[in-house]
Amino acid sequence: MEKVLIYDTTLRDGTQGEGISLSVEDKLKIALRLDQFGVHYIEGGWPGSNPKDMEFFQKAKELPLTTSKITAFGSTRRHGVTADQDENLQRLLESGVSTVTIFGKTWDFQVTHALNTTLEENLDMIFESVQFLKSHGLEVIFDAEHFFDGYKANPAYALKTLRKAEEGGADWIVLCDTNGGTLPHEIETIVVAVKQTLTTPIGVHCHNDSECAVANTLAAVRAGARQVQGTMNGYGERCGNANLVSVIPNLQVKLGYTCVKKEQLGSLTSLSRYIHEIANVVPPNNQPFVGMSAFAHKGGMHVSAVLKSPETYEHLAPERVGNTRRVLVSELSGQSNLLYKAQELNIDLDKSNPACKRIIQNIKEMEHEGYQYEGAEASFELLLREGLGEVIEAFTIEFFNILVEKTANWQIKTMAVVKVRVFDEVVLEAAEGNGPVNAFDNALRKALESFYPEIKHMHLSDYKVRVLDGGGATAAKVKVLIESSNGKDKWSTVGVSTNIIEASWQALSDSFRYFLLKQKGNMVECVKAEVK
Known part of the structure; x- marks a missing residue:
């Protein structure tokens, strides 16, 4: 199976999300778990932007990593400054990493309105920055910022920026949907065109402003990208980045690519929840693959079918991503729900038992009063045992x-x-x-x-x-x-x-x-x- 490398930017791009803040110790803990999961690149931060990120890079040298490369992030040299005199590039060297990622402008509008420089000078900035870092023996990943918008506005210039990065010696060229507004069919068409132009391996970096970041990432891989950048749980600025928690199983289970080992994929749910906990974020119950509700079944007919053949209402076995099947008991429940829950709780209950109907009726009446047992399974177990006469007064x-x-x-x-x-x-x-x-x-x-x-x-x-x-x-x-x-x-x-x-x-x-x-x-x- 063909390999796709995973580039995680939770520790840098993810922390730009509203409400996300990680200490140095938090970042070190997450980096260790990402390495254990099998991520290939971990972007630790921007050493030229703040002392905390530089401290992370110094301490990360002591981490016992076995799979991941710690990556430092920065930009191309500034306008009017040579690469060897640029402070940002110097901080990248001082971080002590072996892999760096720098972004450069690829949209002519951004060059003239954000950088306030000429199109030719921007090309020089890209080439000289990549060449300078390569001359110091580093692996260089070039993030082509705003590439898809740039390509749609001026494809000739956007491709020139990529060729300049390639001429400078970039090891990877990553196409970025920075504004998150491109759709999957556009992504696929443009990546195909880029593949015909470059010999350097291509990656993709998508944002989720149109709710398409995961779909766009998959489309890019289908078109030839072999590195995917994103964040765990989709953290990131505005609407977030491509959610690697969804990208990885889709690539590996659905499309047949290799991202991590089978046993590592089985720890995806625990990894996702661990990072939510460190970031002090309540995990969304409906998060695909890893959420509490991802494999939860409520309707009686659904549960009856799942008990016979799980694939009737599950797109993959929850164990493959470390999750578990859950059957909920509510006013929509039938005997199948109740029997499943009884089996789950090691309670002997047969569908011929007249208590079944009484318990179901009781549940429906209680829920009509406002009780809800989906999030209170301890109360439900007591209700079930009482209905079977197993509970007596002890106080x-x-x-x-x-x-x-x-x-x-x-x-x-x-x-x-x-x-x-x-x-x-x-x-x-x-x-x-x-x-x-x-x-x-x-x-x-x-x-x-x-x-x-x-x-x-x-x-x-x-x-x-x-x-x-x-x-x-x-x-x-x-x-x-x-x-x-x-x-x-x-x-x-x-x-x-x-x-x-x-x-x-x-x-x-x-x-x-x-x-x-x-x-x-x-x-x-x-x-x-x-x-x-």
Whole structure:
């Protein structure tokens, strides 16, 4: 299979995206993971633009890389300055890398209006800059900035700029859709024309302003490009860069090119989520290939078909990119959804069991009230086990009271009082907190820990409130989602009410119930918390 080299610019072009900021340590961690994944080039930054990027290049020398080449980015020499006197080019040499990427103008409009120089001088800038870097023994990648716009406006001049880079000794010439406005059929036609003109290998660098960056990249490869530039998760300026998370499996699985090893492709989902986490970005559920919803099935007919033959509603096996199949349970569910989820949870349930229909009907009624179990699978498992009679009471909340007080010096204090029955014993506890949910959590813990000391190992890790009926104003029904963790696993629970405190204790109680269920294994004894 023919090879396509992957050039990752997450650490440079990706950080130009709104809300994306990476420290030097962040960039080093990501670079190491990209190398483990099998990326061929990692663009670390622009050493001539800021001290942070230069620090990265110095520290990157210590990384135990086995596959990737760290690449420094810069531009052609400035107008009126010789290459050997240009500070930007000198910083590239000082970065200590063996591969550099420089961009140059290829659109005549950009030359005259942005650089404010002549077309001939721009050609000299390209040739002399590439030649200077090559004379220092570097691999040089020339990024032909605005090439596709330039070619459409003045193809003769745009091709001249590429030939100048080739004459200077460039190892790669990368065609850039810098404004992201070119369409796939145009990309393919233009790349074919360039291939007939040059002998130097061609790459492509696409932006996503027309939602075509991935499609444009694939079109360029089909036309002869053998290096693709992009970012993980599509980070980048404006609408982002070509998303390598989508480009790589499309090239390798769908088009038959070799980008990374098979086992490396299987780590794509974990890589994508790792970079989202480092960048402090919430992963989009609907992100192709790697998103939580990428292989999620909700409609009953779909699930029935997928259980028989996954390819009926999946374009590839999720395991190939390190993802997993998920079946959702909702008001659209049928028996197939329920049976699949039961099997997934190691619950013995047969479709002939009359409990199936009762549970499905109960789910639909609950969702009509505003409950949603797609993002609260711990609450769903409790609902399913209760429907099968597997859950008995291990504690009952008989009473709770939450007090919020504003003191004379404008401080807000919150206290919760909880009365809990654990089998034949009644416990009354009070606790303060930094809010009503935290106070209730603290009081409930105090009441239960003497009976269930394992509760000490769990904690609330996320709390979200969504208004379900905006027209109800302050009387609107709300949905509360709580995420809890024991330091290793995470689980989510849901509560719904017109009273935010009630919705919160529903979700919080479910969290305790689920945790104790897992601690007890398959034993019947777990928790059912209800206010009597």
